[in-house]
Amino acid sequence: MITLYAFPTPNNLKVVLGLEELGLAYDLKAVNIRQGEQKAEAFLALNQNGKVPVLVDSDGSEGELILTESAAILVYLAEKTGHLLPSNGVARARVFEQLFFHASGISPAFGNAGYFQKLAPEPVPAAIERFHGEALRLAGLLDTLLSKQAYVAGDELSIADLAHFGWMWRSAFVGIELNEKPHLNRWYETLLARPSFQKAIQKLTALVP
Numbered sequence: 710m711i712t713l714y715a716f717p718t719p720n721n722l723k724v725v726l727g728l729e730e731l732g733l734a735y736d737l738k739a740v741n742i743r744q745g746e747q748k749a750e751a752f753l754a755l756n757q758n759g760k761v762p763v764l765v766d767s768d769g770s771e772g773e774l775i776l777t778e779s780a781a782i783l784v785y786l787a788e789k790t791g792h793l794l795p796s797n798g799v800a801r802a803r804v805f806e807q808l809f810f811h812a813s814g815i816s817p818a819f820g821n822a823g824y825f826q827k828l829a830p831e832p833v834p835a836a837i838e839r840f841h842g843e844a845l846r847l848a849g850l851l852d853t854l855l856s857k858q859a860y861v862a863g864d865e866l867s868i869a870d871l872a873h874f875g876w877m878w879r880s881a882f883v884g885i886e887l888n889e890k891p892h893l894n895r896w897y898e899t900l901l902a903r904p905s906f907q908k909a910i911q912k913l914t915a916l917v918p
Contacts, residue, residue: 719875
């Protein structure tokens with residue numbers, strides 16, 4: 710049985726997307742980071758870093774597995790099921806290329822852009838300009854890429870798409886208008902129309918009343 714400890718954020722959404730898209734049974738448990746539940750002793754026993762998501766797979770190939778970091782969880786789920794990640798070759802490398810681009814570029818740029826625009830205790834114009842500008846630049850790179858292919862790693866849906874989707878789901882928080890980037894918007898709307906994506910969003914957002 711898989712248990713996922715989560716909260717409605719982009720990084721958590723990508724894992725729920727993976728579970729739904731792969732058709733895996735799982736139990737979703739809320740960790741309210743607004744109330745500091747990620748600092749509770751019981752949760753820190755699962756992840757000393759005090760962050761969600763955390764996946765616990767009681768039926769791992771080597772016994773119970775506790776896994777953190779959303780990108781690592783996506784790779785694990787893809788390899789567990791044999792879907793959403795090519796087994797070898799250039800196609801597999803392209804998925805990892807986009808997954809690492811997400812982890813090193815998209816996620817920190819979008820996260821910081823949103824924080825400094827919406828959550829910082831006081832305005833920091835230089836930080837807003839830096840991170841919002843970088844988020845716009847990276848979204849532009851994705852838009853260009855998606856003008857040439859259906860999905861971010863090629864012609865097939867992969868875990869890299871699930872990773873990118875998480876932050877595009879919160880693009881308004883970052884101050885990015887997807888309808889100004891036609892290819893990126895086409896990709897987003899295509900994925901949003903998938904029943905598994907709709908179910909994942911509904912389940913995750915229902916964690917917090």
